Amino acid sequence: MALENVKINALKGTIKYSGRTYVYISSNRKLKMESLSKFDGIVIDGKSIEFVRMVMRKIRGNNNPDLYLKPIFSMNGNAHADPLIAQLIDGKLSSFDQIPLVHDTTESINKLKNELKFINSISFEAQVISKLMGYMYTRSLKELEPIPYANSNTHYSFPFLAYNYEEQDEYQIFDLLQIAVDEGLMTAKYFDRVYLCTSCKSSHLSYREACNKCNSTNTNSFDIIHHFPCAYVGPITDFTNDLDDKLNCPKCSKALKHIGIDYDKPSVLHVCKNCNHRFQDFVVLAKCMSCRLDNPVEQLVSREVYSYTLTKKGEDIALRGYSSTPKDIEEIIGTVKFDTYRTVVKYEIERIRQTEGSSNIVAIHIVNAGQFYAKVGSNGQQAFLRDIVGEIRASIRSSDMITFHSSEMILITMNDIPNKIANRIVIDILNLLRKLIDTNFKDLSLEITGTAYQLNLESSSELQINDLINSFK
Amino acid sequence: MNNVADFFEYIQSMGYHRFIRIFWFFVFFELIRYVIVDFISLNSAMLKKFLNRKNRQEATYRMLLEQPLVSIIIPGKNEGKHIYKLVMSLREQTYQNIEIIVVDDGSDDDTPFIGRDMEKNGFIDKFIRNEFRGGKASAANLALRFSTGKYVIHMDADCSYNRDAVFEIIVPFYENDNIGAIGGNVMVKNYRDSLATTLQAVEYYDSISIGRIVSSHLGIYRVISGAFGAFKMEAIQKIQGWDIGPGLDGDITVKIRKIGYLIKFAPDAVCLTNAPNTFQKLAKQRLRWDKSLIRFRLRKHKDVFFPNKHFSLVSFISFAENIFYNLILNIKWYVYFIDMIFNFPSEIKFVIVTNIMLYATVNYFKFLLFSLYRRYKNAPVSYFLVYIPLMVIYFGYFLRIIRSIAYIQEFFFKKSYDDPWNPPKSSAHAKKLGI
Numbered sequence: 001m002a003l004e005n006v007k008i009n010a011l012k013g014t015i016k017y018s019g020r021t022y023v024y025i026s027s028n029r030k031l032k033m034e035s036l037s038k039f040d041g042i043v044i045d046g047k048s049i050e051f052v053r054m055v056m057r058k059i060r061g062n063n064n065p066d067l068y069l070k071p072i073f074s075m076n077g078n079a080h081a082d083p084l085i086a087q088l089i090d091g092k093l094s095s096f097d098q099i100p101l102v103h104d105t106t107e108s109i110n111k112l113k114n115e116l117k118f119i120n121s122i123s124f125e126a127q128v129i130s131k132l133m134g135y136m137y138t139r140s141l142k143e144l145e146p147i148p149y150a151n152s153n154t155h156y157s158f159p160f161l162a163y164n165y166e167e168q169d170e171y172q173i174f175d176l177l178q179i180a181v182d183e184g185l186m187t188a189k190y191f192d193r194v195y196l197c198t199s200c201k202s203s204h205l206s207y208r209e210a211c212n213k214c215n216s217t218n219t220n221s222f223d224i225i226h227h228f229p230c231a232y233v234g235p236i237t238d239f240t241n242d243l244d245d246k247l248n249c250p251k252c253s254k255a256l257k258h259i260g261i262d263y264d265k266p267s268v269l270h271v272c273k274n275c276n277h278r279f280q281d282f283v284v285l286a287k288c289m290s291c292r293l294d295n296p297v298e299q300l301v302s303r304e305v306y307s308y309t310l311t312k313k314g315e316d317i318a319l320r321g322y323s324s325t326p327k328d329i330e331e332i333i334g335t336v337k338f339d340t341y342r343t344v345v346k347y348e349i350e351r352i353r354q355t356e357g358s359s360n361i362v363a364i365h366i367v368n369a370g371q372f373y374a375k376v377g378s379n380g381q382q383a384f385l386r387d388i389v390g391e392i393r394a395s396i397r398s399s400d401m402i403t404f405h406s407s408e409m410i411l412i413t414m415n416d417i418p419n420k421i422a423n424r425i426v427i428d429i430l431n432l433l434r435k436l437i438d439t440n441f442k443d444l445s446l447e448i449t450g451t452a453y454q455l456n457l458e459s460s461s462e463l464q465i466n467d468l469i470n471s472f473k
Numbered sequence: 474m475n476n477v478a479d480f481f482e483y484i485q486s487m488g489y490h491r492f493i494r495i496f497w498f499f500v501f502f503e504l505i506r507y508v509i510v511d512f513i514s515l516n517s518a519m520l521k522k523f524l525n526r527k528n529r530q531e532a533t534y535r536m537l538l539e540q541p542l543v544s545i546i547i548p549g550k551n552e553g554k555h556i557y558k559l560v561m562s563l564r565e566q567t568y569q570n571i572e573i574i575v576v577d578d579g580s581d582d583d584t585p586f587i588g589r590d591m592e593k594n595g596f597i598d599k600f601i602r603n604e605f606r607g608g609k610a611s612a613a614n615l616a617l618r619f620s621t622g623k624y625v626i627h628m629d630a631d632c633s634y635n636r637d638a639v640f641e642i643i644v645p646f647y648e649n650d651n652i653g654a655i656g657g658n659v660m661v662k663n664y665r666d667s668l669a670t671t672l673q674a675v676e677y678y679d680s681i682s683i684g685r686i687v688s689s690h691l692g693i694y695r696v697i698s699g700a701f702g703a704f705k706m707e708a709i710q711k712i713q714g715w716d717i718g719p720g721l722d723g724d725i726t727v728k729i730r731k732i733g734y735l736i737k738f739a740p741d742a743v744c745l746t747n748a749p750n751t752f753q754k755l756a757k758q759r760l761r762w763d764k765s766l767i768r769f770r771l772r773k774h775k776d777v778f779f780p781n782k783h784f785s786l787v788s789f790i791s792f793a794e795n796i797f798y799n800l801i802l803n804i805k806w807y808v809y810f811i812d813m814i815f816n817f818p819s820e821i822k823f824v825i826v827t828n829i830m831l832y833a834t835v836n837y838f839k840f841l842l843f844s845l846y847r848r849y850k851n852a853p854v855s856y857f858l859v860y861i862p863l864m865v866i867y868f869g870y871f872l873r874i875i876r877s878i879a880y881i882q883e884f885f886f887k888k889s890y891d892d893p894w895n896p897p898k899s900s901a902h903a904k905k906l907g908i
Contacts, residue, residue, distance in 0.1 A: 224615065226603070229902035231610035231717050234618055251713040262902060266579070266603035267615075278619060280601050281589065 006099050015043065017099045020106060024075075024096075027051045033058060037066035041106045043093060046077030052085055060088060060135075060163040063370060063408065068131055069113045069138050071106045083147045087159035090139070112138040119321030124373030124381055124407050128164050129180050133318035135160050136310055144177075144308040146191055153290065154194055155203045156305050168290070169374045171201035174303050181306075185314035188306035195286070195300040202290035207297070209282035215294060216274035219282075223265040229254060235269050332386055334393045334402060341403035341411060346461040348415055353457050360422040360452040361465060362412040364392070364429065365472040367447035369408035375444060381407070387440065391432045395425060405469060414452060422452035483823045495817060495824055498809040499831055502802055507680075508835055511687050515846055518690035525648070532647035536640075540570045543643060544622030544706075548576040548612030552630035553584030560596050562633040568640040572598040575630075576616045579606030608895045609699070610715035617714050625709055628744075629700040633662065635743040635849070642703040642742035653708035653734020654726065655742070656694065657701030658682055660851045662745035668860075669755050672867045673748040675840065675857050680868075682740065683843045689738035693791035696723040697736065701744035708734050717903045719894045720765025727774050730788050743849050756875050763879030764889040766799055771884075773908050803876050832865040 007016040013029055015022040025031060026045035036042060036059070044052050052074060062068050075093040080086040090109065091102040116134050136144065146156035153170045161173045180186045194203045210217045222235040225247070232238075232251035239247040239256060247256040247263075256263045271278050286295045310318075336344075348359050366372070373381045385404075392402055392412065401413045414422040430450050437446045453468045455461075493500055522529075545563065547556065556575060563573060575597050577584045588600035599619050603612065613627060624643055628634070634657075635641075642657050659681065664674035688694040699722040712728040715721045730736055749755040770777075770792055777788045813824050840861055844854050882888035890904035 224603075226605075226607040226611045226615075228607075228899045229717075229906055229908075230713075231608065231614055231715055231899065232713060233607070233611045233615040260898075264605055264607070264898070266605045266607055266611075267601065279599070281592075 006097050008096055014039070015096050015099055018103055020103065022073075022099060022106075025055055031055065031058070033062065033067065036070065037064060039070070040110060041071040041073065041090075041102070043073045043075050043096070043099075044079070044089075046074035046079035046092075048077070049079050049082050049085070052077075052079040053082065056085060056088055057163045060160055061370065063127065063131075063406070065113065065116070065118050065131075065134060069109065069116075069134055071102070071109045073102050082151075084149055084151070084157050084159060084162060087147065088163070108140075109138045112140070116319060117321045124370065125176055125179055127370075127407055128161065128176060129185065130317070130321055131164065132160055132180075133185065133310070133314055137315060137318035142310050144186070144310070146305050146307060153202045153204065154196065154303075154305075156192065156194060164370065165374045166371055168200060168202070171196055171303070172374060172377065174305070175377075177306070177308060180314070181308070183313075184311060185317055186308040186310055188308055190304060191307045192305045194303050194305055195297075196303060197286070197288035197291060197293055198295050198299055198301060199293045200288060200291040201301065202288055204289040205286040205295070205300070206289055207284060207286050210285045210294075211270070211272035211275060211277055212279050212281060212283040213277040214272060214275040215283065215285060216272055217285075218273040220271045220273060222269045222271070224267045224269050225256070225263055226266050227251070227254070227256065227263045229262060233266075236265075332389050332404075334389050336401050336403050338403050338405055338411075341401055341413070342461060342465065344401055344413060345455070345465060348413065349455055349457060349461055349464075352455065357416050358418050359413070359415040359455045360417065360419055361455060361468055362414055362422060362426055362450065362452045363405075363468045363472065364388075364410040364412070364426075364433070364448065364450040366408045366410075367449060368445075372441075372444055372446050373407060376441070384441070387436055388433055391436055392429055395429045395432065405465075409469060409472070411465070411468070419452055419454035422454075426450045426452050480823055480826060483820065484827065495813070495820070496828065496831065498806060499828065502798075502805070503832070504835065506798060508839060511683060511839070512842070514687040514690050515683065515843065518686050519846065521690065528648055529644070532644050535647045536644055541623040541643070542621060543568070543571045543624045543626060543639060543703075544616075544620035545571050545573045545626045545628055545639070546576070546613060546616035546620060547573070547628050547630050548578055548609055548616055549630045550578045550606055550612075551580045551582045551584055552577075553580065553582060553587035555630040556584070556587060556591065556597075559628070559630055559633060560591060563639075564596070565636050566634070566639045567637045568643065571639060572620070572622060574599045574601065574616045574619050576612040577602040578608070578612035579603050606896050608717060608899050610717050610721050610895075611899070613721075614714040617709065620706070623706055624703055625706055626701070626703045627699055629746065632659075632700045632744050632746045634701070634745070638701070638742045638744060642701065642739045645737050645739055646703070646705060649735060649737075651733075651735050652737050653705050653729040653732075654697050654736050655703045656685065656689075656697035656726075656736070656738045657703070657742040657744045658685070658738070658740045658849075659698045659700050659744045659746050660849075661748045662851070663747045663750060664852050664856075666750045668863075669752050670748045670750050671857065671860050672863060673755065674852060675860060675864055676867070677748075678847070678857070679836075679839055679843060683839075683846070685738040686740050686846075688791075688794075689736070691790075692735070692787050693794055694736050694738050695726060695791055695795055697726045698722055698744075700746050701742065703739075703742075704729070705734070708732070716908065717895060717899050718765075719761045719889055719892050720769050723765055724769050724773065727769065727777070727788070730791070731774075731777070731785065733785075741848055743851070745851060752871070759872065759875045760879045760882070761889070761892055761894060763799075763876045764883035764892075766795065767880055767883035768887075768889050770796055799876065800880060803873060803880065806873060807877075828869075829862070829865050832869060833862040836861045836864050 005017060013024040015024060020040040022041040022043050023036060023039040024043045027048055044055055046052055059070060059072065060068050071090045073091045073093050074080055074089045080089060080092055090105050093102065116137065144158060146158055148155065149157040152162065153167050158173055162170060165173060181188045195205065196203050197205065208217045211219055222237055224233060225236055225239055226233045227249045230249060230252040232249050238250050241248065249256065267280060269278060269280065270282060284297045286297050286300055288295060345361060352359050376384065389402060396412060396414065400415065403411050405411050414425065430448060433448055455464060560573060575588050577588055585602050591597045592600040601615055601619060617625060624646060626639065626642065638657065642655050645655050646652050659677060661670055661674035661677050663670050685694055708729050711732055715725050726736055749758050777792045813821055817824055887904060890900045
């Protein structure tokens, strides 16, 4: 392979080959996510597994298709020893001059990506399913297999999906994939079963036998001996003495001779050293190593783990985009559909052209919406969106419209007011929403930003809406 | 008609001396022991009970004040289907400071699952399982090992108990500190099932229930029924629990008496049991019971008859009465029968009929008279009246023949050691040791 075809810019950390530009990421360089989307591929320094894992999570977990579908290659190190990383990198390099070796892969992924249509969805689940379909399509993957993975909270990780959920919320992937199966996008085949903590749904469980009275694991066990000639029954300690190893019956003083002939051991006795309780059957407890809860095993949450195969419908969905799931929010009162919003903005531009007025379009961006929805689930998401729409509706005029561009982006019209006032209203809305979040979702941190964009007469409504949305990426 | 006329003529022509000569067995043994002695003792017992009423009241107060923990042990094999009902009846008990310990002696049905479930749900305090069957004695001993009560009650899983049964069987311990064990009053629950169960119900009513009031009063009460028996923990621990059966109920009663404790019967502590519902099953049960007289009275505990440092007159009388009325009279009955055949061959049919009439009359008399002494009746007295004449056959022939077979089998062939009621691994050792 000719090294002269590969042009390295050490300062910028870029590698050019055959008209394509790759960016090199290492732990020494500051990671600017927004800048990564413009490159054709990413090369990660693979020396630190932790670093690679962090970068992969940021990229594959991002909601921008230009990022999460980006070809990623690891260079040097042994990052690919991590089974999850191994599944999610598109190739391995030992030096930059090997870039030509992965060039075809980069081309293929980017070409297939260009065939995809991306539809924004209010539904977090639909968004993640859509991302997964897109990822599988661009990598020509038909199968999605769970990987036994010690770092996973459920002990089985699904490539790509794992990086779209926080570790402690991974169990929700089972539900997500079930939606895909119910929708006919995938077929499922039984793979294994996992047991999860009743509290935090972690499968990091330590199984122990414990006293059935006080749950202590500090116990002693003794054989119970039945001496046939006199029917004496008692623990072996009744028969032992301090002088020799002989066993003598405390009832008839006879020496025990031959198991099965003059005595047997019909059962076992356990004695709890904590509460002195004597019992025969341990209770089996599963201690959750994540939240420390001692679960009785029979109460553990049992989940079936499947491997999945993409269906024809699933492939079509990857190409066409996937906007909603049956679990989605049907309709949030006080909002209009995104298409209606676009039409209204288009006509508003025409109106102000004649009236010379000042109208605005506003975007409210929930920055870490993915993580938040993954935690609260569909019902929580629905309740949350209803609440914030209610707050926004109370702060704007009834003639203004609200729509969802995606589950993380809310668009509003603010007609006939100067941009300065619109921005002030946006600040008020943001303050109200932060207060609402602080009150209702104390344990969850949610970042929320927003801005008002004054409509101009020069560009199209479509372009202006896109500019507004892109200003948050 | 001629026969009836002949019979009445035969009776009328019989003088006093001739009556005694022909019906000596009835007059000297059956009438005296089971009617006159029973009647006198019964009245004496009732009088004693009346005179003792203040002591009884104080005992009740002491017990209620102390609220002793009572361990109820229920050993058995494949008894899962009965345990739930039994435990439900125990939850109805008026005395509730109890712990229930169930031992599953190597069941091969659903008993382990039922037992574990009941333990888990708090219906019983302990469920202990032996993977290998060790026999009733070892199962009871294992339960004893886990018992923490001041008193232990042994119950059978297929029985049910009056609401105040636990209370009634424990109170007598507070009447006399020297009481080591108390037997409950076992009655037949399924008395309507068949003729066999009906006749057994009458037997339990009269011979067993009344008989035990009398023998308890006389201090010679012999068998604390395994279906319902209470033991002072210190007494049962001294004798280190039960020895190998069959017949372990009588054996443990003897052992406790031997170490100086009194044994009492609590007629108001009522237990209902399911009696064998066919004569075949009944015969099997009685063969087992009757063999134990030879095995335990004549063999294992023969030392009761010899004057030694542990000699007890009460034990001696108890044994002697038992052996005389069961073993010797059983033999004597055959002597009587032969006497009649050889000495009164021409009158034999009238002798048999007269005997049946005498016994039936006495049975009616006893049944009705003794009914007045019974506080608790689980069946109407009138139900049994029609069956009383059959008791003559039941007692006089059926049980007597069974008893004879049992004695021969045990005396000459030690057949009790082959009884599958006990696992062979244990019986082999008992046989070898002669216990």
